[in-house]
Amino acid sequence: MSLIKAALRTLVSLSAASLLVAGGPAVFGDSANGGAGKPVPGIPRARSASAQGSGDVYATRQALYDQMEAATGIPWYRLAAIDQYERTIAKVKASGSHNPDQPAKTARLTAIQIPAPVWCGPLNPDQEDASPSSLSFFGGFGQDGSGDGRADPESDIDVLFSMAQYIRKHSASANDFNIAVWEYYHNGRASQRIEQFSNLYRHFGRLDLSGSAFPLPLGSTYSYRSTWGSGRSWGGARIHEGTDLFTPYGVTVRSTCYGIVETKGWNRYGGWRIGIRDIENRYHYYAHLSGYDKTLKLGDIVAPGQQLGWAGSSGYGKPGTSGKFPPHLHYGIYKDRGLMEWAFDPYPLLRQWENAERKALHSKRSGR
Numbered sequence: 001m002s003l004i005k006a007a008l009r010t011l012v013s014l015s016a017a018s019l020l021v022a023g024g025p026a027v028f029g030d031s032a033n034g035g036a037g038k039p040v041p042g043i044p045r046a047r048s049a050s051a052q053g054s055g056d057v058y059a060t061r062q063a064l065y066d067q068m069e070a071a072t073g074i075p076w077y078r079l080a081a082i083d084q085y086e087r088t089i090a091k092v093k094a095s096g097s098h099n100p101d102q103p104a105k106t107a108r109l110t111a112i113q114i115p116a117p118v119w120c121g122p123l124n125p126d127q128e129d130a131s132p133s134s135l136s137f138f139g140g141f142g143q144d145g146s147g148d149g150r151a152d153p154e155s156d157i158d159v160l161f162s163m164a165q166y167i168r169k170h171s172a173s174a175n176d177f178n179i180a181v182w183e184y185y186h187n188g189r190a191s192q193r194i195e196q197f198s199n200l201y202r203h204f205g206r207l208d209l210s211g212s213a214f215p216l217p218l219g220s221t222y223s224y225r226s227t228w229g230s231g232r233s234w235g236g237a238r239i240h241e242g243t244d245l246f247t248p249y250g251v252t253v254r255s256t257c258y259g260i261v262e263t264k265g266w267n268r269y270g271g272w273r274i275g276i277r278d279i280e281n282r283y284h285y286y287a288h289l290s291g292y293d294k295t296l297k298l299g300d301i302v303a304p305g306q307q308l309g310w311a312g313s314s315g316y317g318k319p320g321t322s323g324k325f326p327p328h329l330h331y332g333i334y335k336d337r338g339l340m341e342w343a344f345d346p347y348p349l350l351r352q353w354e355n356a357e358r359k360a361l362h363s364k365r366s367g368r
């Protein structure tokens, strides 16, 4: 870690610690399983995420993960990855299914939701039990990380601490992290996402991975329009899940986001295609390429604007088939909803990214 980064981290910790009420929570290692056992300053919970800028949220979350790493030895980017995975799934669950009779839960900084039977133990007769010793007796997941004598499933610190302790107990080596995650979720998609997010956070060393770029260089020749849901002229009656950007052969295709290469290779319809997963759990799909940037392989990490390959007209046949339609980039975005993925219309985002990049270029040229 660089000195500057270390100093920033310290500042963040100090500002977080300064928000503590007198005698507030501290994080203690779990001495019962031979934990680190050293008290470290805690982070206040119940700060409303909506009441602060996103920068503050990132900084406060980062401080919380760092404290948890210090207390449990689980690297911050792994805790952050689990938290982010649950956040991206919860957003989907929350939209459309809110019951107005149900009071909104206290805003939390973290998104991990642990079901009561898991938190309290499946045979625990009291499914609102918050006593650490009783939870331990019934084999519950919940532990007290804040040192207030309660194991509260709505406390960011208690939940993260319990998750970190679970991982610590179930992974003897760093490589076992994926196994621990698999045993917790029993969902291959969840394990894959959490591994991807963990790699992204570790690589960039920060939580904010929200940059964007238009998929084609702005100076190149291209045209596209909103065609969401219009019929395919080839390949049958499926709705068209994406936007076609018509552009000459060989124009550079660029990543629109920070992400990790999830798929690469031939697809009967997509031709030479590449798929990038971003930290919001969106899958960006680029199809009909004429070729790939040779340095890219599965699992590689990319940044907005980075070259992925070149536009072409591959697809609709066996590997190598090309020229059955005019060259274009087919660009699609899919959102992971936990068990399946849904396409959504990329057109508004493409316009937004194009405008943002044009403005940035313009202000650079005009000398700020």
Ligand SMILES: [Zn+2]
Residues within 6 Å of the ligand: 240, 242, 243, 244, 329, 330, 331
């Ligand atoms: Zn298309």
